[in-house]
Amino acid sequence: MALDLETRDQLIDTVRRFVTERLRPLEAQVAEDDAIPDDIIAEMKALGLYGLSIPEEYGGLDLSMEDECLVGVELGRTSPAFRSAFGTNVGIGSQGLVMFGTPEQKAKWLPGIASGELVTSFALTEPEAGSDSAAVQTRAVRDGDHYVLNGSKRYITNANKAALFTVMTRTNPDIKGAGGVSAFVVPRDLPGLSIGKPEKKMGQQGAHICDVIFDNVRVPAENRLGAEGEGFKVAMQVLDRGRLHISSVCVGVAERLIADCVAYASERKQFGQTLSNFQLVQGMIADCKTEAMAAKALTLETARKRDAGESVTLEAAAAKYFASEMVGRVADKAVQIFGGAGYIADYGIERLYRDVRIFRIYEGTSQIQQVVIARETLKRGG
Numbered sequence: 001m002a003l004d005l006e007t008r009d010q011l012i013d014t015v016r017r018f019v020t021e022r023l024r025p026l027e028a029q030v031a032e033d034d035a036i037p038d039d040i041i042a043e044m045k046a047l048g049l050y051g052l053s054i055p056e057e058y059g060g061l062d063l064s065m066e067d068e069c070l071v072g073v074e075l076g077r078t079s080p081a082f083r084s085a086f087g088t089n090v091g092i093g094s095q096g097l098v099m100f101g102t103p104e105q106k107a108k109w110l111p112g113i114a115s116g117e118l119v120t121s122f123a124l125t126e127p128e129a130g131s132d133s134a135a136v137q138t139r140a141v142r143d144g145d146h147y148v149l150n151g152s153k154r155y156i157t158n159a160n161k162a163a164l165f166t167v168m169t170r171t172n173p174d175i176k177g178a179g180g181v182s183a184f185v186v187p188r189d190l191p192g193l194s195i196g197k198p199e200k201k202m203g204q205q206g207a208h209i210c211d212v213i214f215d216n217v218r219v220p221a222e223n224r225l226g227a228e229g230e231g232f233k234v235a236m237q238v239l240d241r242g243r244l245h246i247s248s249v250c251v252g253v254a255e256r257l258i259a260d261c262v263a264y265a266s267e268r269k270q271f272g273q274t275l276s277n278f279q280l281v282q283g284m285i286a287d288c289k290t291e292a293m294a295a296k297a298l299t300l301e302t303a304r305k306r307d308a309g310e311s312v313t314l315e316a317a318a319a320k321y322f323a324s325e326m327v328g329r330v331a332d333k334a335v336q337i338f339g340g341a342g343y344i345a346d347y348g349i350e351r352l353y354r355d356v357r358i359f360r361i362y363e364g365t366s367q368i369q370q371v372v373i374a375r376e377t378l379k380r381g382g
């Protein structure tokens with residue numbers, strides 16, 4: 001639902017103040033501890049951040065895609081690990097249920113997801129099925145009014161905190177590709193489900209990814225999302241939406257880095273003048289600004305199209321491709337403008353440089369986005 005302009009401005013202002021006053025001062029500590037303090041998580045829940053995209057009738061804020069992206073830009077102005085804490089509840093962990101859940105499934109789980117009482121997670125990737133996500137091997141075999149799940153998932157965001165997983169499995173082994181895949185909502189506490197240790201990562205400390213292992217996990221048949229064989233389409237439509245959300249966060253991080261560069265270049269003096277006086281530095285700032293503006297325009301335009309009910313498979317892939325590559329270039333230039341200070345930990349620029357690297361990989365690599373964009377363009381005839 002689109003908010004009226006006044007309510008939208010109030011929400012954005014509230015999120016901006018939360019980011020500036022509460023999250024930014026904690027960035028270094030969160031990276032050091034690899035954990036977000038409990039009181040911050042509680043504040044995120046109280047602000048409604050876990051339920052940004054959940055329909056109002058289930059306790060969420062039911063934001064339009066455009067409003068969610070505007071909030072995403074604000075959240076991008078701090079370490080992306082903070083957003084990750086509730087990112088799966090807002091995005092890939094909940095949207096299968098929102099888009100494909102039965103009324104009973106929604107009533108059972110969405111209120112807890114919206115409040116943050118239930119952390120939810122999206123389990124698609126496997127050791128042998130990354131970009132080729134239709135190749136999932138985790139099996140779900142029907143047994144009476146249950147399915148029995150066996151297999152393992154890899155690099156699953158928030159798996160160690162999740163109470164609920166949307167799991168893509170193969171229900172029909174005779175169909176090797178997408179048509180044999182079905183989606184299930186799987187509670188964490190079912191016997192036979194276990195979680196691996198959080199992986200050590202390049203960046204985004206405070207956000208965690210783990211393996212999820214299924215050993216004869218009996219899942220009630222009523223937990224299936226959509227019909228048998230529809231699981232891949234569930235995943236793809238969830239990702240279309242998720243890619244837009246990620247694009248907005250990339251824009252926010254870029255805007256943050258540009259502001260940091262402007263502040264630093266306006267203070268730091270060399271050859272008797274501030275860096276901001278040098279046209280070669282100005283050129284880098286101009287490139288960063290232009291690219292961030294272009295990514296923002298593409299993201300918001302795509303969000304408005306989605307809100308209008310159009311299919312945005314191509315546009316969401318283009319936004320994710322451009323915005324994630326853009327923020328990589330901006331972070332690289334930020335290190336350059338800060339010089340030696342950009343390379344050492346105290347200024348936080350090298351941390352953001354590492355943090356943004358994953359944006360080009362998760363929810364579909366840049367190369368997968370290129371595949372999607374090219375296929376859709378060829379299909380549309382231009």
Ligand code: COS
Nearest residue numbers: 124125131132133134178233236237240313362363364368
């Ligand atoms: N929305 C709805 N349906 C979609 C869709 C979308 N965005 N994308 C594909 N489909 C449908 C297709 O229409 C096709 O249906 P039919 O068989 O009825 O025609 C089916 O799904 C299979 O699609 P396709 O043939 O394109 O599948 P491919 O195996 O060729 O794979 C890519 C397509 C590579 C695009 C897909 O596997 C992908 O996005 N991979 C990356 C996954 C990813 O982002 N992983 C990150 C982990 S999650 S954090």
